[in-house]
Amino acid sequence: MSTKMPPRPTSKAVSAPIRVPKMHNVISVASGKGGVGKTWFSITLAETLAKRGARVLLFDADLGLANVDVQLGLTPRRDLGGVLQGRLGLGQAVTPYDDGGFDILAGRSGTGTLAQIPPPKLAGLGNDLSGLAKQYDHVILDLGAGIDRVVRQIACWAGTSLVVTTADPTSLTDAYAYVKVMHQADPEIDMRIVVNQADTKRDGERTFQSLAKACNNFLGFQPQLLGVIRRDRKVADAIRAQTGLLSRHPSSDAATDVAKAVEVLLEEV
Ligand SMILES: Nc1ncnc2c1ncn2[C@@H]1O[C@H](COP(=O)(O)OP(=O)(O)OP(=O)(O)O)[C@@H](O)[C@H]1O
Numbered sequence: 001m002s003t004k005m006p007p008r009p010t011s012k013a014v015s016a017p018i019r020v021p022k023m024h025n026v027i028s029v030a031s032g033k034g035g036v037g038k039t040w041f042s043i044t045l046a047e048t049l050a051k052r053g054a055r056v057l058l059f060d061a062d063l064g065l066a067n068v069d070v071q072l073g074l075t076p077r078r079d080l081g082g083v084l085q086g087r088l089g090l091g092q093a094v095t096p097y098d099d100g101g102f103d104i105l106a107g108r109s110g111t112g113t114l115a116q117i118p119p120p121k122l123a124g125l126g127n128d129l130s131g132l133a134k135q136y137d138h139v140i141l142d143l144g145a146g147i148d149r150v151v152r153q154i155a156c157w158a159g160t161s162l163v164v165t166t167a168d169p170t171s172l173t174d175a176y177a178y179v180k181v182m183h184q185a186d187p188e189i190d191m192r193i194v195v196n197q198a199d200t201k202r203d204g205e206r207t208f209q210s211l212a213k214a215c216n217n218f219l220g221f222q223p224q225l226l227g228v229i230r231r232d233r234k235v236a237d238a239i240r241a242q243t244g245l246l247s248r249h250p251s252s253d254a255a256t257d258v259a260k261a262v263e264v265l266l267e268e269v
């Protein structure tokens with residue numbers, strides 16, 4: 001009889017975290033500060049990509065304070081709440097949004113508990129998404145504001161990380177904080193800045209330069225500018241009408257700027 005004992009499992013093997021692979025076709029939309037236009041930009045990005053013929057899934061990853069469905073006037077019968085309760089598979093919670101030509105995974109608003117989702121459960125959701133993402137050309141994650149654990153964990157799934165900021169100093173400070181923690185978590189991260197609600201393109205570029213300078217000075221790297229989106233009253237008009245900007249005001253300044261940002265994005269994604 002052999003006296004060799006099988007190796008004892010190490011505690012590391014037992015408690016190893018479930019890793020979610022980075023998904024090259026997943027684009028996260030984050031900001032740090034709330035209210036800068038993440039959800040509106042995510043929807044318009046989805047509309048623009050879909051209009052170019054891409055298969056797009058918009059995932060409302062603002063767990064607990066979801067509002068993609070509110071901006072689009074939808075009342076989805078199924079949402080992520082059912083998935084997290086184990087009643088639905090992720091694919092079963094997808095709602096087609098025919099007016100925009102893309103699919104939506106609706107969040108569940110008003111359930112603060114979803115924001116407290118434990119890491120292994122969130123990782124399970126990420127792994128399910130990596131299966132579902134294969135059916136799409138692009139998956140867009142509309143993240144919640146802030147840089148808490150859930151936001152950071154979900155953001156790590158994305159192959160491309162977009163950070164939305166305005167010229168407002170608090171928005172810029174929070175965007176910098178987001179860039180910093182994500183860069184520390186993954187120095188190879190593909191991070192691009194979207195300056196939203198800019199008075200002019202030139203102003204937006206100046207806003208980007210001040211953020212890029214801070215990143216360069218203090219973090220030793222510089223994120224790229226994806227695009228400048230001008231402030232446009234038609235954005236609020238479309239949101240009030242609970243419809244996408246592209247179907248209501250396809251030639252508006254903001255729609256034109258998002259289309260330009262998409263051109264830049266597709267050059268490299
Ligand atoms: N380019 C723009 N021009 C004019 N108004 C804009 C523009 N982008 C966003 N807004 C306005 O900003 C408001 C907030 O947008 P939105 O809800 O998308 O922000 P958010 O970052 O997702 O907020 P939260 O952090 O609460 O999720 C909208 O009601 C919209 O009217």
Ligand SMILES: [Mg+2]
Nearest residue numbers: 038039062067
């Ligand atoms: Mg939002």
